[in-house]
Amino acid sequence: MRRNPIYQLHKKLFTLRFVLTADTKTEATSKNNDSCEDNSVLSERQLIRIEAVHRGFLYQHLYAAICLLMAGPNEVERVIVERDEDIEIVLPGRRVYVQVKTRVGSLNPSDIKGALQRFEEIRSEHTKGKRKGSASFIIASNAEPSTPLFERASSKDWPDDVQLHWPDGPAQEEVFLPSPPRNVWEAVSACSQLAGDLPFALLKPETLTWKLASMVMFASAGTPPRQDHSFSREELPQLFEQLVIQMQELPAPPPNYRTQLDEPMLLGDQKVRIISGLSGAGKTAWVAEAATHAPIPVTYIDVVDTPGPALASAVTREVAGRMFGRSSGKLGEILLPGASGIDMLGALSVKLGEEGLHAHIVIDNAHRVPASDIEVIVDRAPNFRFLLLGQPGFEISNLEARLAIQAETLHGWDEDTIATAIHDAGCQANFNDCERLARLTGGLPFYVLNAAAVATREYGGLIRDFCEEVEAQTHLVETAQEIILRRTFEGLPPDARETIAILSLADIALTRDEAIKLLQATCDLDVRASSARLRTLPRTGALELFGTSGLKIHDAVRIHGLAELAGQGNNLESKAKAALLEILTVSIRKDWTIAKLGLLIRLFGQLGNAKILVEFATNELFHEMGVWPEIEPFLISIAASVGEEAGTRLWALDGLVFNDLRDGNFEPAHDRIEEMQTLIDTGSLGVDEWLAWGMKKMLLKSMQREAKGVEELLAIVEKRLPAKSEHMRVFRYNRALALFNLGDNLGACTAASQLAEDYYEELGISPGDLIGRNAPQLSPLLPQDRDLTDTLKHLADTLDLLAQATGGKSASTAAVRIQAMKFYQLANAFDSLLRVGLDLVDDFVWINDFIGARQILENNIFPVLQGVGLSSRVLETRALYAVVLAYCGDHEAASKEVEQLKPFEKAMVPEQRLAFQEQKQIIERVRVFGGPRQREIYVPEHMQAIFSERRGAANALEPRKKVGRNERCPCGSGKKFKQCHGR
Template structure:
């Protein structure tokens, strides 16, 4: 702002980061400005150091070491606290020192702006001043960001600002130069949303390639990034340009951008009759003499032959080319010629998609945004267009839109389909068939697995399938994942699925059957939630009802976040009157299990009655009756019907097999029923006894568990059997014990920590996350906020991230925001709340109310402060949890700020500045 005010105020020079933050040099005086940014009020202690420095500077002026009369200004966004107000009004306050704050009186210095309240206010005021300059071709926001970049260079003393200063004589050229740099650059979107791990616009390499499908946001990324770089960037779109003309175009645009205001330079570079390459060579030499490089962005570079690009690079070593390309054979040729690897824009993450769909008037939860990302590839243009379609034709429901598109029953075409179909229809028949077959997999396959899928579905020999696979990368339809994985690009899969449908039911069925076998083998070697989701869908599509029912009645499958995939098939089986009664009952059993797990008692009661009707009408076995009896007993306890619980306990106990394992399961459910009825004493006694028995069954003692993480505990388990059920049951019982014992209890803390370890051993990740959040709640309850933060960042987030759970993500992140606020990291807490806000409308009512309460807590802690951090040593039991992954004991001291370039502690794998520090 000082730069923009300098001309009218007749400022001679502005210095940044010299003796003071800003120094304004006038004809006969010098103003020293110290800037203070605070969340709370400004206190005397905040400015004591500045006043001492002012004394030293004042003495240098008095001794004649510096010309002019000094004056001093302290500016702040924060108002003064009471003691500082009194100090300012006192008689001994220095007459040449003025305090200036956002809501304070106006300072009568036309060369200094009124202090902004925050960064957004500063940008707004700068843009307002910039709009008054007589250069209408330049957007005010663009000038603001470009000047900000120049000031950053000067603050660091970087060339060409080694002196840290700006003189009044160069200001017109500085403003005019920026117009020249930006006038050819496309305007960025009004609202720009960053993509995942965006690459830097400027780099040292002579040639870089950014590759992405049409709609990936390449041009928008360049336009936005160019606003924030201090160096000139020349943009050239070669969509209609022949290759031989490119050298001339680059020479003309770069020379005009960098030397258009310099007398004689253009005449030396743009010689009459010289070829484009000759002019480019002369320009490169001129740049080299001045120690400069020209940064050139070439859009649609895939349309230019690789030989023409190579000629430019060889003649102009002081040019740095950034090539924006769509996938094509020319990209592969460019990579080979320059021995480089193309970079890609990775699309929007779920939070960004949520924000974009929310702005379009849509409703989506985290799982919906993940699904939407898979359909659109997360590519910005496709996301925005599809959201507009969902808002217009699906009542704003992203879930409904996704269901329709995945079933290929939607009527309105999206821009994604229209744009990509042009490329798809240009593929050969064999390539289209290969894309169609590979589109049945939405997880990465290995090269061998993809080859086998093509062989089995298309009836090809090994060599033929391998040849087809090799031809796909250059089309852009195939996405390479890491070093060994590949899959059809998410944005292209929609067209592949449609193509598969047109080729007949036989090919579609064959492709799914072959893929089912491949995934069943793969999942044994490298398990993932994505593969399990795909396998469940394949079982459902191929009519394997009994397998799906077995999944649904296994508690562990409810732990892995795959319930949304199973539920539609179970509903269909349960409603199919032609199906076997036993299969229908077990389908209902799986549905009831989820109803009771999620508290849907009315729906659960209806389905339990349907189970009883099947038992009455058909000759089913004892296992089926016990499944009904246990569920009805638990339902009665959840609705507070103590008499109904007693009745069912008696009936079930009469029919339960007299085996230890069956009796332990019965006793656990009985303890749960007592807990639901409010009889915590009985529940604790029964749970404690069961815990001892499960420890004995597993050959463990509680002492074995303390200080050991799950991998270290595994060797202690029995080797001659599968221990998964016992591990899960022990964890469930420990969780019950913790819930019945309540908060502020050493017993409940120990029980939760041990439960988390056994849930992890049993791969019961949903319960692991839920109990982890209970533990965090307990730590917050006793004011141990640093331990709560550590538990989320180092234990819960990594598991959720690695497994890909979606059901608890939003609840966990909302809890994390509260913990951040209690830890004093208010900006991080506010950022997390801002990213969660677009999901709020789609949250379940209970979760939405909790989130609203959490937002109020965060605001109250920010305004009034929270309770002090509990200063105690970490209990040995809690230390055992912390040691699970880090092996390093955390200290209960104020947490150091995470470095912007460090990995984010949430476990995303991204840098902090691009994740929770954004």
């Protein structure tokens, strides 16, 4: 009879213990005579039986896990566990039933009697047609058959469709089934080996093995969603990837992680801890490895580019998104409209406390943020557990003093661990050699592994010779590390150097698929060989892994890789660039970034694709991406090339003139417009080229205040303008812009206002539709049947012009700029979005709403600036931020922001340098004499809803009252007014 399923489920639940015992009765019963009384059992025989049951079930689960790993390449449609048989393999037109047996000795006829009877029942079902396809049966055992069983299996009356499988038995016909392992440990090893061969798997093979075994046990119990006890072929890749996603939320740990000396615990009850160490100490690798085994979620955030006062907003955004990202209701209680970053952080901490939770967050590069800002978020978030990673220095010492704690350190590898690591790399060293290497590298894992790679290739594996040469070349740690990195690259095998060289072309993270395709196309490799090359790189320290799929050559190594690629000759370099260009062209359509666009442009230019570069340059949105420095040299070359077509040269000049006018460079713009006219005079170009020239010339004359020339060109352009609405609207905008440039603000305002109405009508919305809606909420209201990018950008430009032409700083100009920002965001016109956003900050500062100005910077501008990476706007944004901080009374933060910007001062353009110097004077005057009082401006009723988007409805409607000295400061710090902004 079939075993009772309830009894089986009861037994399987005990397999969670994963009791790994020896496979012989002698080993199982061997006891230490001196063992304490607590380890004794009432019945050793009963213990042996219990261990045997668990061992049998664990062996069966591991066998099934191996079947799952073998299913993909062998056309297995479905793997079923614990239904009619231990394991059922469903193939096209065929079903294989597997009975798994584990025995200490031989497998006897009595052991399989019940299985053969069950096979007969199943066979009958197939014969009668109640089950589709043919049936065959396997008895898989870790024990070889006894002589009686072997003779019976060889006899004529043995069923033809029943086979015996055992270790070292006859060759198996079923390639989808493993050869039975001898014991549990061998089963683990076999499963891990298969897991290690999975393409693109970032999990450690052993981790994946135990995950799969546990999921087999889960399915064996028939627990939803696996009531059918089965795994289908189609879901296997997703199943394996699901495990990767679950385990790889932080940077991926090294493939072979070795524990450092006296490693601290990742999680603890302390409210805040500091881990301090030099770059290369393995802080991030330690966090990544420890988080893999953490029983609760850990949030990781790198604050290297986050201004200190904006840290609270960044931390709140990261933690709330991770813990409550799918619960809009809970997020609504945390991300309160108009709340400051520190208030939102406090609300998030309260919400965690209400649910009995603690948020564990790792802040990397904590030394790049002022200690005072970290102290603030620690004080306001009692239900957070902070782990701060940073490099030794003033800020870390300041943190220790402010938080009354002592930083912990990662001590690196001790001599024993170093000896193990270099031995595995094929090196040899005595204890003194390891001690010298520990001194040379500080025991830091990255540099130890690099040293081992160099020694293996260049010094015959002798660590002593390696140390002597390095010590002779330098006495500075920094220089020693540079030498080690260079030596490491030169000491790598040719295949590894070639792989690094090819991947070094990409200064952005590629996906695993993209990296493999690049190697395939460049080196004529197949997927397996390309994957094998990639798998060898992380251990060298040359390859960085990002999340579950991103990878990139370490920046410190790329310079060596590019030199290696150049040394291989033009053929390989050109082939690699062409392959990368093709990959990026596909990738950028799915997931574009500024960095990816910049790399794509460089590749187009290096490969001589002039027409594509010109198309980029003549697209207005291209100038919004901050990648102009990447393309300008190529366009200058194209415009000057007499071998290029006249149209290509003209459009290259058009792009150059467009940027000249944006930057106010009139002289080069004039010369290039004259070159455009020369090309037009050849008579080979069309109306579009003439209009481009005419518009640019008219705008230049308007910016130079030549009113008569503007009038003449406007009349000529209007006559030759095609009778199309889009051409007419562009012409009307340029005419309004020309009026503004000539000082006719009223005329420009009227023209821009009428044009904006036409654009709104074209989009089928009204300004009232924008009230209470952010850009993503506005998108569904727009037409969905065509590309609106240019229309949205032109409407935003028109609204921006309207705000400028209106003049002054007021609620009305601020409202128009808010509208413009929404349309710029929808059009992905990020540079204009940030520019108008900074103008909006000026509006708020002008009306003394400094808190509102700070909120715009922290909640709207900095996230865009950091997410998109527009470096051209960083300095002016941070300089303005410092002024706003000073007006808000946060003088320490303002002063530190200024100090961080001072090193850039000499490199600023003259206008920006002058503005920064004036801003420094403002900050100093406000610190010494105080600034204007924060106040609320009366807002007309019809504008209150718009202002509530920035300040909250209550603040827009209620005038600010005088704050008592013992009342809480309205800035949200939680301190009394007399101890904060009332000082």
